[in-house]
Amino acid sequence: MTDAFRFFLECINLFFxxxxxxxxxxxxxxxxxxxxxxxxxxxxxxxHNKLWQSYYIPVSILVPAYNEEVTVKDTVISxxxxxxxxxEIIVIDDGSKDKTSQVLIDTFHMERxxxxxxxxxxxxxxxxxxxxxxxxxxxxLIRKKNGGKADSLNAGINAARYxxxxxxxxxxxxxxxxxxxxxxxxxxxENVIAVGGSVRPANGVVIKKGHVIKYRLPRNIIARxxxxxxxxxxxxxxxxxxxxxxxxxxSGAFGLFEKKTVIAVGGYDNSTMGEDMELVVRxxxxxxxxxxxxxxxxxxxxxxxxxxxxxxxELGKQRKRWQRGLFQCMWGHRKMLANPxxxxxxxxSYLYFLLYELLSPFxxxxxxxxxVLSVMMDMLNVKFMLVFLACYALYGILLTxxxxxxxxxxxxxxxxxxxxxxxxxACFFETTFLRFYLEFVRVTAxxxxxxxxxxxxxxxxxxxxxx
Numbered sequence: 001m002t003d004a005f006r007f008f009l010e011c012i013n014l015f016f017x018x019x020x021x022x023x024x025x026x027x028x029x030x031x032x033x034x035x036x037x038x039x040x041x042x043x044x045x046x047x048h049n050k051l052w053q054s055y056y057i058p059v060s061i062l063v064p065a066y067n068e069e070v071t072v073k074d075t076v077i078s079x080x081x082x083x084x085x086x087x088e089i090i091v092i093d094d095g096s097k098d099k100t101s102q103v104l105i106d107t108f109h110m111e112r113x114x115x116x117x118x119x120x121x122x123x124x125x126x127x128x129x130x131x132x133x134x135x136x137x138x139x140x141l142i143r144k145k146n147g148g149k150a151d152s153l154n155a156g157i158n159a160a161r162y163x164x165x166x167x168x169x170x171x172x173x174x175x176x177x178x179x180x181x182x183x184x185x186x187x188x189x190e191n192v193i194a195v196g197g198s199v200r201p202a203n204g205v206v207i208k209k210g211h212v213i214k215y216r217l218p219r220n221i222i223a224r225x226x227x228x229x230x231x232x233x234x235x236x237x238x239x240x241x242x243x244x245x246x247x248x249x250x251s252g253a254f255g256l257f258e259k260k261t262v263i264a265v266g267g268y269d270n271s272t273m274g275e276d277m278e279l280v281v282r283x284x285x286x287x288x289x290x291x292x293x294x295x296x297x298x299x300x301x302x303x304x305x306x307x308x309x310x311x312x313x314e315l316g317k318q319r320k321r322w323q324r325g326l327f328q329c330m331w332g333h334r335k336m337l338a339n340p341x342x343x344x345x346x347x348x349s350y351l352y353f354l355l356y357e358l359l360s361p362f363x364x365x366x367x368x369x370x371x372v373l374s375v376m377m378d379m380l381n382v383k384f385m386l387v388f389l390a391c392y393a394l395y396g397i398l399l400t401x402x403x404x405x406x407x408x409x410x411x412x413x414x415x416x417x418x419x420x421x422x423x424x425x426a427c428f429f430e431t432t433f434l435r436f437y438l439e440f441v442r443v444t445a446x447x448x449x450x451x452x453x454x455x456x457x458x459x460x461x462x463x464x465x466x467x
Contacts, residue, residue: 009374016367020392023356026237031399033243034235034300035406041301056086057183059256060165062156063091064149068170069099071307073107078173080136081210084180088138091170092156095146100170101130104141108132121267123147123154149252150268150275157267160259167276169253172306173202176210182256182302185295193258194283195297196250198234201227202305212305215408217422220310224422225430227308228404234300235403237352242298246344248284248353250296252276254304261286272332274325281333284345316441323445326358361442393431400427 061079065072072091079089093101104110110130117126124147132139144155153167164186168174178197186192203218204227218224241247250257255276262268265286268275280296287294309315330353337354339346355363374380404423408415415423 006377006379009370009377009379012366012370013374013380016363016370017388019355019363019367023360024392024395026352026356027396027399030237030240031232031235031403034239035402037239038235038300038406056084057164057186058162059084059087059179059183060156060160060162060259061087061089061179062153062160062165062167063089063170064094064152064156064167065091065096065100065170066094066146066149066152067096067098067100069096069103071171072100073103075168075170075172076104076108076139078207078210081176082174082179083176083210086162087179088140088161090140090142090156090159092152093141093143094148094152095144101128101141101143104139105130108135108139110139110141117155117159119158120263121154121157123151123158123267126155129159148270150270150272153275154267154270157259157262163259164256165259165262166254166256167252168304169306172199172253172304173207174210174254175207175212175303175305178210178254178302178304182254182299185297185299186256189295189297191293192295192297193261193287194250194280195256195299195302196238196247197254197256197302197304198300199230199251199253199304199306200234201230201308203227203308203310205305207305217419217426218308218310221426221429222312222315222434223308223310224426225434226315228400228423228427228430229434230308231407232400232403235407238298239300241344241349241352244344244348245295246349247296247298248281248345248349249277250280251304253306254302272325272328273321274329277325278329278332281329281336281345284342285333285336288342288345312437315438319438319441320445323358323442326353327446330354330358361439364439365443396431397427400430 063072063075063079068075076089076091091104110132113129113131115129115131117129124145126142126144128143130141130143132141140159142155142159144152147155156167157165164183166179166182182195182197185195201218201223203220203223204216205212206214217227238247238249252275257279261283262279265279265282267279269278269282272278283294283296286292309318330350333350336342336346336350338351342350371380371385375382375385401423404427
């Protein structure tokens with residue numbers, strides 16, 4: 001019995017080591033590919049070696065809002081400052097209990113109108129519609145019965161006048177050129193049906209009319225660690241997977257979609273907490289099953305600045321929600337796993353998200369547990385184990401810093417020596433502390449799952465540094 005248990009622990013330890021090596025290799029390839037792509041794009045910008053034309057795709061910008069009176073005004077003002085000519089803004093108030101709608105009505109002198117809306121996608125009914133035609137672009141406010149974020153987006157799609165729409169969060173600010181850059185892949189390739197943008201933490205950033213006036217790492221250590229995490233995430237897997245048309249996620253904070261295709265697949269699914277990922281996966285599935293040429297692109301230079309939680313409790317709520325949404329999406333589309341009919345999405349992306357996103361906290365917890373048991377049974381070289389884990393941690397820190405400094409270099413921002421030290425120390429704590437905290441949060445995300453599977457856990461909002 002002891003020999004069998006020892007053999008079992010040895011197998012688990014071997015799997016764990018292979019698992020870490022596999023993740024490290026993927027992270028290395030993706031970060032290097034991302035850094036090269038960032039540098040290439042930066043050099044093209046510097047040489048102006050791009051085709052600039054006065055072509056504009058009509059775009060409807062959808063802003064779902066629930067109890068967003070603190071940030072929604074700044075968000076709409078930032079949208080009015082976009083360097084773009086042909087778009088509209090639609091704010092969907094999803095039954096807010098605060099003054100979200102009143103803030104917009106008072107700020108932009110909006111007037112109530114009677115406007116019929118054709119319901120191509122099912123959603124909760126509209127209660128009131130307000131419009132403001134006297135701004136740079138039309139602004140529409142829809143007040144509706146509460147139905148959740150996905151339901152609000154479906155209502156916005158129904159009301160949208162233009163063939164393409166963008167969804168952003170009500171606590172986000174688009175950079176002045178983001179709209180122009182996120183539509184560029186559509187001009188370059190007629191098969192593009194969706195484009196994801198980059199999301200960066202707005203904590204500590206000063207923005208004036210869509211321009212970044214001052215960039216610095218957030219003073220709050222929790223937000224600072226997330227800033228590094230975001231840069232690694234968006235630089236790494238998304239750029240690499242974009243090369244093989246296998247991106248499974250477009251962030252709900254900033255994404256561009258072809259309206260007719262989204263309507264064809266039934267719009268957003270309001271029965272999941274991961275409606276952004278679920279829609280993208282369904283677009284892959286729809287296009288593959290109907291043998292429709294398509295491309296889901298990633299515009300890494302189209303930037304949306306969004307607030308990140310500054311408290312561990314708030315961050316925990318957010319990541320539990322993300323983990324539940326990931327599970328719901330992957331379980332709902334489990335037939336894609338290792339299915340060659342779905343190309344690289346089924347053979348590579350789904351497997352990556354399954355092993356290194358959904359199951360990773362459980363695998364890593366099991367790996368640590370078996371290592372402890374192996375040490376107790378004198379089956380493991382402790383010195384080797386500690387050196388291996390230290391090398392793995394340093395390797396992760398190096399790749400995170402590579403991603404962060406690549407991003408800083410390509411947006412022409414300067415870092416002081418103090419900022420450099422803050423970045424290095426934050427990266428150390430992100431690898432040694434935040435990672436394990438988030439692993440614990442994700443392991444416990446399914447406690448009370450049936451009760452909380454559609455609970456959004458509203459996060460605290462603050463005014464952004466906008467001048």
